[in-house]
Amino acid sequence: xxxxxxxxxxxxxxxxxxxxxxxxxxxxxxxxxxxxxxxxxxxxxxxxxxxxxxxxxxxxxxxxxxxxxxxxxxxxxxxxxxxxxxxxxxxxxxxxxxxxxxxxxxxxxxxxxxxxxxxxxxxxxxxxxxxxxxxxxxxxxxxxxxxxxxxxxxxxxxxxxxxxxxxxxxxxxxxxxxxxxxxxxxxxxxxxxxxxxxxxxxxxxxxxxxxxxxxxxxxxxxxxxxxxxxxxxxxxxxxxxxxxxxxxxxxxxxxxxxxxxxxxxxxxxxxxxxxxxxxxxxxxxxxxxxxxxxxxxxxxxxx
Numbered sequence: 609x610x611x612x613x614x615x616x617x618x619x620x621x622x623x624x625x626x627x628x629x630x631x632x633x634x635x636x637x638x639x640x641x642x643x644x645x646x647x648x649x650x651x652x653x654x655x656x657x658x659x660x661x662x663x664x665x666x667x668x669x670x671x672x673x674x675x676x677x678x679x680x681x682x683x684x685x686x687x688x689x690x691x692x693x694x695x696x697x698x699x700x701x702x703x704x705x706x707x708x709x710x711x712x713x714x715x716x717x718x719x720x721x722x723x724x725x726x727x728x729x730x731x732x733x734x735x736x737x738x739x740x741x742x743x744x745x746x747x748x749x750x751x752x753x754x755x756x757x758x759x760x761x762x763x764x765x766x767x768x769x770x771x772x773x774x775x776x777x778x779x780x781x782x783x784x785x786x787x788x789x790x791x792x793x794x795x796x797x798x799x800x801x802x803x804x805x806x807x808x809x810x811x812x813x814x815x816x817x818x819x820x821x822x823x824x825x826x827x828x829x830x831x832x833x834x835x836x837x838x839x840x841x842x843x844x845x846x847x848x849x850x851x852x853x854x855x856x857x858x859x860x861x862x863x864x865x866x867x868x869x870x871x872x873x874x875x876x877x878x879x880x881x882x883x884x885x886x887x888x889x890x891x892x893x894x895x896x897x898x899x900x901x902x903x904x905x906x907x908x909x910x911x
Contacts, residue, residue, distance in 0.1 A: 614688055614761035614793045615640055616661060620670030623656050623817075630656045632817040633670070638795040638810070640761070643788045645808030646797040649905050653817040654797045655693065658766055661795075662691055674762060686715035690755030691764040692748075700740025704731055704750050707739060711754045725753035730779065744771030752783075762793040769800050781807045805897040815905040828900055835859075835867040836876045839889035849883035850876070867893070 616638035631653040638644040663679035729749040857869035
């Protein structure tokens, strides 16, 4: 890996399949030294986008570049990009080592890269076992070892946590963050929102083929004002008292509670006490990535 890693840039990327627009005018960057989480509901165009970045699908319009050039123009692509997009077609009778040796020959890297790759993904002890006896999680690690053979600058991964147990997911998180810390670029699609929340430095969220958010998780949280959720004996009376106190961003939730923005729990409690409204529950809302994702992808975002 070069010290400054690689950069993935997508500009105006569009892909139509007949009348269906799988991806529409999509633009984003995945910078070096960071894990970029690529999120979106099923059918939002994530896999199609990754395939266009890797030159496997031709865009209808726009472009995707890696280190400033299309994938097809990379002179030694395995030295620049490693990718795992879907379940691999492993021969069940072939050992993990022999599979990697065949892949190393195909991409033009020395056999010595095989043991490096096996060690990187923790499969040294299983290297001489038939892949047919591997668990799904071990097969995911083997696919990642293939991606790492060329010591790439960029990793592009589609749902790499599939089949991994909690220990394996924690290992994957550490692996990806370590790769980024050494200057590499990681673009990872995942439906494991809690895991992306702990792993990614940068988010790209797509819905219906379009980008609905790009930036850091902290910025996303900051753009969504936290609320105080209040259960009380007289919601209408409390809402009027809050408005009189200058607190006007108030929603009535389906369960009857009030959602109060621009005030902390102490302030809301003081207003309720002064107004003589009995409070039965008062909690500051915790905003996690799952809530933010739902709001972004369902059109409920009011940021």
